[in-house]
Amino acid sequence: MTTSVLVPSSLVREAEDKREATRKVGYVARAATVFRADRLVVFPDEDGETRWGGGFVSTVLEYATTPPYLRKEAWGHRSELEYAGILPPLRASSQTGSESDGSGSLRQGIVTEVGPDRRVRVNCGLQHPISLVAPPDMEVPDEGERVTVRVSSRRPVRARLADEPIEGLVVERTGLQAALGREDAGLCIATSRHGEELTVGRLASLTGQIRHDGMTVVFGSPGRGLPEILGIDVADVQAARNEDATEPNAGGFDLWLNSIPNQGSKVVRTEEALFATLACLTLNE
Secondary structure, eight states: OOEEEEEETTTTTTOSSHHHHHHHHHHHHHHHHHTTOSEEEEEOOGGGOOSSOHHHHHHHHHHHTSOGGGHHHHHOSOGGGTTGGGSOOOOOHHHHOOOOSSSOEEEEEEEEEEOSTTEEEEESSSSSOEEEEOOTTSOOOOTTOEEEEEEEEETTEEEEEESSOOOSOEEEEOOHHHHHTSTTOOEEEEEEEEEEEOOHHHHHHHHHHHHHHOEEEEOOBTTBOHHHHHTOOHHHHHHTTOTTOOSOOGGGOSEEEESOTTOSSSSOOHHHHHHHHHHHHTOOO
């Protein structure tokens, strides 16, 4: 089961300055992390972009989801990260690793030097970069490449390169239809105040399907909802609320969902919508 969260490149279109834009992107990353999303995708909405578009949004998201001990090595100094210091900490288990000395914990690392005999030096957040040998069935990583390290002991340090991914949030930039067409997309949900109102009764059937198939949840941007972004008539979205509708839901989604049916504010910010929506859709029985 995979959970994918999609946000538009116009996510920070109403931010007054880069500091506010950075903070907003940080809380999107925070929401996706809190609710254990596997994938956070930025899809293009060039017509809605203002000063900071998809390049800024994806860069800040990728930085936020990089373990703190690797950020300086991986990113250096970039203009998009001028206010990266205000990003809320994610404290994801995939970033902090485990203190286990038993079977070992997986940590992300970055190769700082490649030497002879398949030996590389890796910064993985321990006291110093460590020297490791690439296993025979694994290609020798290049300098600057991200790798997975399994640490079995910290004192003394015992670790090895592992040819396996780390569970955690992956940031991507891709088209909306490509994301919806993935084999592991699961239930494809478009969020909109014009969609079907989420109720307690409806939630039970939705969460059961999501636990089985996974989900892809798509959000709009401030003052520019998904119908406007996708050029879809609101009437078509509202027609999809009819359980007897025979046509596929507008935009190729399985469902248009209003997850905040009694909203008291005219506009719900994207980061607020993420918390409200994912909190409901990830409930257990």
